Amino acid sequence: MSFDIIILKPTDLSEEDLSNVEDVLDIGCPEVVITFLESVFPGSAQGAFSDGERYSLESAQNGDPVTTIHLTLRYGRAWSEATNAEFLTQLLRLCQLLQSVAYAVSDNSRLTPPC
Template sequence: MSFDIIILKPTDLSENDLSAVEDVLDIGSPEAVITFLEQVFPGSAHGAFLDGERYALESAQAGDPVTSIHLALRYGQAWSEAACSDFMDLLSRLCELLQSVAFAVSDNSRMAPPC
C-alpha cells in the first residue's frame, strides 16, 4: 500500500488545505532540493529511501527551479505507529529545510510541518 504526498511552498505558509493554495513560490534549484532530500531521506532522490521493513520512499521533482516535490510512501510489513512517528519527524525536518509544506494528496490536508 502507498500514500502520496506533495510538497509545495505556498505564498501563505500557514495554509492547512491544499485546495486553498492559490499560489506557490519556487522551492529551490534541483541541486539544492536533491541535497536536502538526500540529507533527510538518503537515496530517495535517485531511487528509493529504505527504512528496513518499515517503509520505502520515492521522490520526483517538478520544474527548474523546483516548484513541487511528489513523495510516494510505501508501507512495509513492519509499518507501525512508531514508524509513522519517525517518518513524520523526518518529513517535518525536510519541510523546514525547504521552507515548504507537505500535503496529503488523498484529502488535501497539511501533514508537515505543524502549524
C-alpha cells in the same frame, strides 16, 4: 499500500488545505533540493529510500527551479505507529530545510506545520 505527499511553498504558509492553495513560490534549484532530500532520506532522489521492512520512499521533483516535490511512501510489513511518528519527524525536518509545507494528496490536509 502507499501514501502520496506533495511538498510545496505556498505564498500563504498558513493554508491548511491543499485545494485552497492559490499560488506557490519556488522551493529552490534542483541541486539544492536533491541535497536536502538525500540528507533526510538517502537514496530518495536517485531511486528510493528504504527503511528495511518498515517503509520505502520515492520522490520526483518538478521544475527548474523546483516548484513541487511528490513523495510516494510505501508501507512495509513492519509499519507501526512508532514508524509513522519517526517518518513525520523526518518529513518535518525536510520541510524545514526546504522552508516548505507537506500535504496529503488523499484528502489535501496539511501534514507539517508552516516553517
